[in-house]
Amino acid sequence: QLDARVRIKGRGELARLGTSFNSMAAAVQQSEEQQRRLIADVAHEMRTPLSNLRGYLEGLSDGVIEPSRELFVSLHEETMLQSRILDDLQVLALAEAGDLGYTKAPVDLAELASGSVTAHRAVAAEAQVALTVDASAPVWVEADQDRIRQVLGNLLTNAIRYTDKQGQVLVRVRAEGGEGVLTVQDTGVGIAASDLPHVFDRFWRADPARQRATGGTGLGLTIAHRIVTDHGGRIEVESRQHVGTTFTVRLISSREDPGAAFD
Numbered sequence: 001q002l003d004a005r006v007r008i009k010g011r012g013e014l015a016r017l018g019t020s021f022n023s024m025a026a027a028v029q030q031s032e033e034q035q036r037r038l039i040a041d042v043a044h045e046m047r048t049p050l051s052n053l054r055g056y057l058e059g060l061s062d063g064v065i066e067p068s069r070e071l072f073v074s075l076h077e078e079t080m081l082q083s084r085i086l087d088d089l090q091v092l093a094l095a096e097a098g099d100l101g102y103t104k105a106p107v108d109l110a111e112l113a114s115g116s117v118t119a120h121r122a123v124a125a126e127a128q129v130a131l132t133v134d135a136s137a138p139v140w141v142e143a144d145q146d147r148i149r150q151v152l153g154n155l156l157t158n159a160i161r162y163t164d165k166q167g168q169v170l171v172r173v174r175a176e177g178g179e180g181v182l183t184v185q186d187t188g189v190g191i192a193a194s195d196l197p198h199v200f201d202r203f204w205r206a207d208p209a210r211q212r213a214t215g216g217t218g219l220g221l222t223i224a225h226r227i228v229t230d231h232g233g234r235i236e237v238e239s240r241q242h243v244g245t246t247f248t249v250r251l252i253s254s255r256e257d258p259g260a261a262f263d
């Protein structure tokens with residue numbers, strides 16, 4: 001590995017130049033290391049499903065495996081998951097390069113949450129999870145509506161996905177100290193305390209088997225974290241295993257309430 005650093009003597013202008021050169025070299029090395037790690041992670045993620053697909057296709061063409069509708073449905077689901085992983089990676093790569101192009105405007109978090117909950121009613125009903133929303137008064141934040149909807153969608157999908165039948169998911173929106181606060185609380189499987197520091201890591205999941213079965217990409221929370229921090233906000237998680245999980249998103253309030261002019 002190339003080491004571009006220069007040895008620094010003294011404290012003059014040249015030495016300062018040397019110091020800033022060294023920190024630039026370190027940054028380049030770090031971003032190269034991050035890229036290498038990303039490629040390794042992606043290769044690792046895609047290898048197993050691709051070799052599964054290959055195995056089935058070879059079995060089918062050799063006549064060792066009987067074609068069935070069920071098999072084709074599962075192969076189709078597998079390829080859909082791969083497409084979703086690539087879509088998510090693209091969003092993440094754009095965000096990391098600062099190219100996601102946020103269009104910010106005042107957004108009513110309460111309305112956004114209600115809409116998102118409505119959009120997830122069918123999935124929740126199918127999972128036999130009770131989904132409720134507590135967002136009556138408008139809460140205005142400065143945000144890119146579509147991206148925040150994506151964050152909420154990821155949190156809601158997870159809450160439903162990791163909650164067993166007869167469980168509950170509650171979405172709440174409130175204003176608090178110059179911030180719009182959104183919580184997604186579930187009575188699901190929870191996350192072990194030792195796992196909590198990893199939930200926002202790329203491709204991390206507590207239980208890869210369950211995650212695979214439910215069609216997740218392992219990137220949803222990484223993307224949510226990225227979008228929220230790009231907005232100058234925060235996303236936090238609290239959880240107890242077998243009790244439930246609460247994700248809290250805090251976004252900066254918009255200075256003006258666009259509805260105020262009409263009051």
Ligand code: ADP
Nearest residue numbers: 158159162205206211216217218219220221245
């Ligand atoms: P995915 O859900 O696609 O696996 P995410 O990045 O959205 O990927 O979540 C990463 C992991 O965090 C999940 O695999 C799961 O183990 C855990 N997790 C996320 N949300 C919840 C939740 N509401 N309850 C329990 N575990 C969760």
